[in-house]
Amino acid sequence: MSAKENQRRILGLLWDDPATRPSGTRGPGRGLTREQIVTAAIEVAEAEGLPAVSMRRVAAELGVGTASLYTYLRGKAELEALMLDAVALGDTLPHEWPGDWRAKLEAWAMDDWAAIRRHPWTLRLHGADRLPGPNQLRWLDSMLRVFEDTGLTEPEKLAAVEALDAYSRGLGLLLAEVEAPADAEPYDVAGRNEGLRELVDFSRYPALLAAIRAGASPYAGDPFPFGLHRLLDGIEALIARRTAERGDRAE
Amino acid sequence: MSAKENQRRILGLLWDDPATRPSGTRGPGRGLTREQIVTAAIEVAEAEGLPAVSMRRVAAELGVGTASLYTYLRGKAELEALMLDAVALGDTLPHEWPGDWRAKLEAWAMDDWAAIRRHPWTLRLHGADRLPGPNQLRWLDSMLRVFEDTGLTEPEKLAAVEALDAYSRGLGLLLAEVEAPADAEPYDVAGRNEGLRELVDFSRYPALLAAIRAGASPYAGDPFPFGLHRLLDGIEALIARRTAERGDRAE
DNA sequence: CTCAAACTCCGAACGCCGTTCGGTGATAGT
DNA sequence: ACTATCACCGAACGGCGTTCGGAGTTTGAG
Structure with missing residues (x-):
């Protein structure tokens, strides 16, 4: 698939383009919505961090087989785009x-x-x-x-x-x-800085030493x-x- | 391993702490240096992007077995820390x-x-x-x-x-x-923006529309x-x- | 000189990952 | 009643980081 088609596809997804949805009405109804999937993925990310968000994990969270997710989403990149848009807004604009x-x-x-x-x-x-x-x-x-x-x-x-x-x-x-x-x-920023103090000869970094002596602490x-x-x-x-x-x- | 020990270990690695190196002198000499590994990893990242940097790939680049890297580094996190420090400096401070x-x-x-x-x-x-x-x-x-x-x-x-x-x-x-x-x-930022223009009803975003009409282009x-x-x-x-x-x- | 300790190297395997394929069974229009 | 259509998903593929255990090499001690 060309980069252009890919762009267009994700755009359609984000903007709910009907062209990206199946046309016929036959077959069993869908058991899930994209929104449910995105919500579940966000919950996993919140609770256990982004690395814990895998297709298998999200599917398990929803009680469906992993492969089923691919009838709702083309892949993980689209899930991520949807997750990002879902949290793009605070309560107040x-x-x-x-x-x-x-x-x-x-x-x-x-x-x-x-x-x-x-x-x-x-x-x-x-x-x-x-x-x-x-x-x-x-x-x-x-x-x-x-x-x-x-x-x-x-x-x-x-x-x-x-x-x-x-x-x-x-x-x-x-x-x-x-x-x-x-x-x-x-x-543990304090512990990190303490560890640094043990290992590093700070006299090589006079300006940094002066800052630390004055009570400033980098990235703390x-x-x-x-x-x-x-x-x-x-x-x-x-x-x-x-x-x-x-x-x-x-x- | 506790978070504290982990910190200490990576610090030692970055700062070349002798305590993290083997003490004895027996056995065959080492065929590589950490610097060579880091350089190879950076070359892969430059040429093919960060996702292409895998332990297997770096090892192959150096003509050694994958598992051998683990006698030089505890894992990929340490390789990344070393890569980052290696490029932390421009030519001029x-x-x-x-x-x-x-x-x-x-x-x-x-x-x-x-x-x-x-x-x-x-x-x-x-x-x-x-x-x-x-x-x-x-x-x-x-x-x-x-x-x-x-x-x-x-x-x-x-x-x-x-x-x-x-x-x-x-x-x-x-x-x-x-x-x-x-x-x-x-x-293709222009193509992206064009695709957006086709799909999105910009009248819902009047200020954005005004900006675009005035020739401004987001993230372009x-x-x-x-x-x-x-x-x-x-x-x-x-x-x-x-x-x-x-x-x-x-x- | 001998030999075992100490070390490097690494093939193979484990359990993850994203993704695809093909089969099964449910649904709905004809 | 039948069949086209679709959702669902078990199983597999090729990737990943990492670990384990054995083979080979060097060195220092006896």
Whole structure:
């Protein structure tokens, strides 16, 4: 199958394209829905981590044979695309938070960050080869609405959205014990750092040593708000510049 | 094996702890080095993508039996940790670039971004459960040195480093066809967007529609410099504030 | 010089994985 | 009543990481 056909197929799946469904009505009714399968897969991922999500495991969870899943899905890649779209949305869309653009973005980002820390398995499913589903487009649309009255150009708005998204996901990856189940004991950062201290001659890393002596600990705290505020400050400065330019022209 | 012992073991491996090596001298000499294995694994990843890196494949590449690798490495996780540390460094460390802190960071970030686009497989190997190797600490030390005269507190410096790193890696993941080999044809973003246009009723996404009508295309361009500049602007504003505070106190 | 300890190497196997094939049996339109 | 159509799924294929135990090689001790 060509890459193009593949794209089209997954798109059809995500968007529930009738063309991808069988036409006739004969034969026994289906015992499952795609939604049930996706829900079961997500439950396994939440409870035991992404590596535990196998076709066999999901089928067993639903009480059906493994091969049956392939009458609902073309393969695991499609299951993953559906899982990703299913969790793409928080309870509140970005533009629905109160306040100005900055308050909305900050509120949404903190909410999103909490979700990322709770469901780190989502981070391993992203990539440009995945196709956006309805929920992902809903989110993107909402983000763009937040920037509506800022005076940014459309490409700038998009880039800002992508920057915020990239920052959250990147930090999640940096900090998350991504493969672990949700109920595993938290990763022992202190122990890791202690082990490092025993083995490593830190005098080779003077700036790092100074930071540690000052009480800072790499990858130990939650640096999310810091970076978020820097990013928002930067965006705010650009918006102020655009607004000033407009003012000039208006005069 | 406890998580603690496991940590300690990987640390020893990364840092070449003699305690992890056999003590006696009997038996035949070793035919390989860990470095050779890591190099071979990286070559496979570069040429055919991360999924092609299997223990069997790496062993075959080196002309040895698969099981032999396990006399050099405890398992694949350790191979991955070594691969990651081996590519952790660009040609130029952040603090070695010319100019002030901002010029250094921008130069390094653009260089790092180019490396990420060239070697996207590295993005799938990160996580807090991975332990930093010597090269990763060298990089961290260098980044902290860049912030030396900025007046930021040590935790702020660390958070800034982590924010920049998170942004680059996060955007890399958003844009990269991560699993693909380096020589694969580039992902057809235009075709993807075209396929979407056929299937999706964009009137449900007015802000997105407006952006597309204005010529913006989601995830199609290279938004890296935009977000980088916003982040650096935000950090610069903070540094200016800290400098002003100092000035106040000095008077 | 002898020989056993210590070590490297690795074929074969175990239990996973995603996926495919072909048969079975239920359903529904003719 | 019959048959086309479909859902279901046991069994198998070729991959994976890893382990086990035996064969072969080197070295140091006696």
